[in-house]
Amino acid sequence: MRLQYSPNVKIIMVPCTGRVDILHLLKAFEDGADGVYVAGCMEGDCHYLTGNLKARRRVEYVQKVLESMGVEPERVAMYNMSAADGPRFVQVAEEFKSKIQELGPSPFIKPKDQAA
Amino acid sequence: MIVGERKPLDEILEMVKDAKKILIVGCKGCVTVCNAGGTKEVGILAATLRLARLKEDNPIEIDEMTLERQCDPEYIEILEERAANYDIILSMACSIGPQYISEKFPEAIVYPALNTCFMGGAQEHGVWAEFCQACGDCKIHLFGGYCPIARCSKSLLNGPCGGSADGKCEVDKEIDCVWHLIVNKLMKQGKLDQLTQVKPLKNWTTSRDGGPRKIVREDLKI
Incomplete structure (x- = not known):
């Protein structure tokens, strides 16, 4: 399909979203990400049965962690999509990018760091 | 096992507010089993504290380690060479851990990162109840x-x-x-x-x- 999506979406592949841990999500913020989203299979379609449901709960945990720091919880999100639905992947990438752009740069990285 | 629960972030941030370098010490005993203070939870707390302090533009240096147990003196001794290097030591064991560490190293400032809740067992993943x-x-x-x-x-x-x-x-x-x-x-x-x-x-x-x-x-x- 050769669909185009925003180049500032960096993909980190995992065998199943069930592998995504709270620490991975926090580490992404520590490494300077403005937002992180987990793109999992449709609920009910997990090859490992509940990987995407576990990922959702971990995302929700990190949302609470961000909230407790006074950071917008929307900076981390869970999306479900079919591996066969490329246009949906692009739509989600653009949607999340716009949402993060509205929220602005990461509150964890100060302007002087960003300039460096 | 002894079941614990991590203190709220605000309370821990208040404890370490003047510290620039801290050590978070987990325990591989009960609190690892109840997912409150093992290696993974030490990592999560360290990342969370680092982020919270970065947000305030007041970065904090955090070292992480997990002891075999914090309720046996011989496992505390491993901190001997390191204890003096930190402004604060945060123990993620049950309340026995921070008591042992602060007794062994009287100069060290030791705080508990967990609330020790009860003696109990797991009823399902993520659910613990008091039994004793x-x-x-x-x-x-x-x-x-x-x-x-x-x-x-x-x-x-x-x-x-x-x-x-x-x-x-x-x-x-x-x-x-x-x-x-x-x-x-x-x-x-x-x-x-x-x-x-x-x-x-x-x-x-x-x-x-x-x-x-x-x-x-x-x-x-x-």
Whole structure:
């Protein structure tokens, strides 16, 4: 399909979203990400049965962690999509990018760091 | 196991507010099993604190380690060379850990990152419940294998009370009335008469009534 999506979406592949841990999500913020989203299979379609449901709960945990720091919880999100639905992947990438752009740069990285 | 729960982030941030370099020490015992203070939780707390302080433009340096146990002096000794390097040591063990560390290293400032909640067991992934109050004189064999001291809201030894309805406790509908369970179990076993027998008073001096407790085993001493 050769669909185009925003180049500032960096993909980190995992065998199943069930592998995504709270620490991975926090580490992404520590490494300077403005937002992180987990793109999992449709609920009910997990090859490992509940990987995407576990990922959702971990995302929700990190949302609470961000909230407790006074950071917008929307900076981390869970999306479900079919591996066969490329246009949906692009739509989600653009949607999340716009949402993060509205929220602005990461509150964890100060302007002087960003300039460096 | 001893079941603990991490303190709220605000409380921990307040503890370390003046610190520039801290050590977070986990424990591979009970608190690892109840997912409160093992290696992974140490990592999560460290990342969370670093982020929270970055946000305030006041970065903090955090080292992480997890000890085999924090309730045995020999495992605390490993901190000998490191303890002096930190403004604060945050222990993620049950409250025994920070007490052992601060006793061993009197100069160190040691804070607990967990609230030690109760002695209990896992009911399912992510759910733990209280099963024991360490009264020091176990009587569960008289109550169908259930502990009315830990699991009855009133610790009644002659329940159920009038607050039991549909097998639930009046304190919270989520709490099973343990006396409902005891009576049902003994009825099924045909041993309900066990509850009508007159028993001597329970010896509470083995509980906290006798002050802090200690066990000495001469056969194990070196």
